[in-house]
Amino acid sequence: MQSFVLGRVLQAAFIIFFIAVSVFLILRLSAGDPARIRAPVFARPDVIEQYRKDFGTDRPVIAQLGSFFAGVAKGDLGNSFRFQEPVIDLIARALPKTLLLAATALAISLTLAIVLGSMAALRPNSFWGWLSSALAAFGQAAPVFWFGVVLVLIFSITLKWFPSGGFSGPLSLVLPAIAVSLSILPTQLRVLRAAMEATLRQDFIRTAHAFGLRERRIVFVYALRNACLPLITVTGVDIGYLLGGVIVAEVVFNFPGIGELALVALNARDYPLIQGITIVTATTFVLVNLLIDLLYGWIDPRIRLEQP
Amino acid sequence: MSADPALRFEHVTIAFPGAEGPLKVVNDVSFAVGSGQCLVIVGESGSGKSMACQALLGIVPAPGAVSGQGIFWEGRDLLKSSARDWMKVRGAEIAMVFQDPAAALNPLMPVGRQIVDVVRAHRSVTRAEAERRAIEVLNQVGFPEPERRMRAYPIELSGGLRQRVAIALALACGPKLIVADEATTNLDVSIQAQIIGLLRSLKEELGISIVFVTHDLGLAPEIGDEVLVMYAGHAVERGPVREVLDRPSHPYTIGLLNSAPTLESSRAHPLKPIPGQVPALDEIGAGAPFRSRCPVVVSGRCDSAKPDWTACGGGHFVACHRFAQDGIGGVQ
């Protein structure tokens, strides 16, 4: 188990390093000069050159790469070109909100997938079966930005129940979280429903029935634990999808998270900020996946005990 | 058999919808189990043994339909009782031990918790009391170090220990009848003997009635008082174990005995497998179920009418046209 975790951590470190280098190089090879964008329009060439010096983008790429990683090793991601502020501080302000939004969306989607998927597996021809098929199809068809706009039109502009954007408390989370959850719900719902159907046919479920356990306990305790294993797997795979949805929703809802910050950073060709956001996002992604693997072993003793 | 059997399974039919009408996987089968007695049900794969057991517990899978005169448990007809009443009976009064304990236990739950769950489903006790009960029954079935090892998951236990857990699960609520559906089939011979010994001691010491399902007629004397031979959903022979083994009267029973390996089987007395295969259920129709493989068919009778029970003496009955006609069902 320990060597397993150690291996996964090394693998994660390598992935993050690779991503950091790639982003660093891609930014410098692609179009757009941060100095030109930051400098006043029609600025003289020497002014622009001064900006380049300030930003450090006048040096050779290899030298820039070296000092960037020297900074990262000390926990310093540099200063933002656009905000003239340490990147770390900008991210520290935005990341918690993004994580909160992602976690809320995930919680909504998992709850719906588990409740609806289980009910649909149990009674495929009931209202539940219909509702879960309908939701899965709708989630598949409706893009996050469209659904977000619809939610704003109905629930904040017409009904005035929730704020239409920004971040001013828990209520601001509701609409974006619902919009995002819809993007990952279809896969989760389908996977849980299928896994639950398969689990309910297994022998140990028959045993539980034969011993007079209540159906609710059989489905939501005995079967659900087993049916959750594939759900956890797809959730791990879909974390990237979830983050993508979060970024879209942050833009639609003007939500001051990492996604919105990334958009600003990209438009300003703010290299340090983009690099910082990429590293932090990739680290989060890898950590979540590691967490999911550990969760898997924790739920399923067959995996835990087979580790040499 | 005692005068008032604890369980009477009377003319029960279990049918599944088929392409051409219902398929009767259990066809008008009756048996009874006296309290503290053991009935052995034998038959090849697909003869409907498990279905009959599942009917006893009311867990025949959909779309199977159970009909008949009744399944009388201590005087009341389970077929007519409500789902709620039946749920109180199963697991508590009638408990089942399944064939494959690796599959029958929840793989993601420690074995002790599964016993605790069953106890708490039927008795209003605290978790601590239920745990004490779990330890008690695990001790009873010879599960070593129950306090510690009840936290093990099924995968951490050997096949024999898993089957002991399954039996402990069955004992948890103090049942009066245990249905053991091929409870020893997947085990090594020595473990098999231990498990049969355990079941026999439950019968003899606690007075628990047992329905013991097996492929192996040779196991019947180890534990059984009565035996019921099933073939393709039909009951074909029944009676006290010694009677049936000493004077097998249905050609199928005789075939089973001839094909079973024994200590005496050798080159001089080679095993004689029953030729042919169990027919599809929709091919049996109105005649004797065994006729397609029977060496002693009565022409004109066996393919048109189902044989009635004929008494062979000593509480031993056989459903065979040949026996009814000649007083003998074949040569052993």
Ligand SMILES: Nc1ncnc2c1ncn2[C@@H]1O[C@H](COP(=O)(O)OP(=O)(O)OP(=O)(O)O)[C@@H](O)[C@H]1O
């Ligand atoms: N869910 C089902 N739907 C339709 N037919 C079924 C179903 N389950 C079992 N059967 C049929 O019922 C018949 C009896 O099955 P059963 O499991 O009772 O046999 P068995 O005597 O227990 O055999 P084995 O020794 O293999 O356990 C078989 O012909 C089987 O194909």
Ligand SMILES: [Mg+2]
């Ligand atoms: Mg069976």
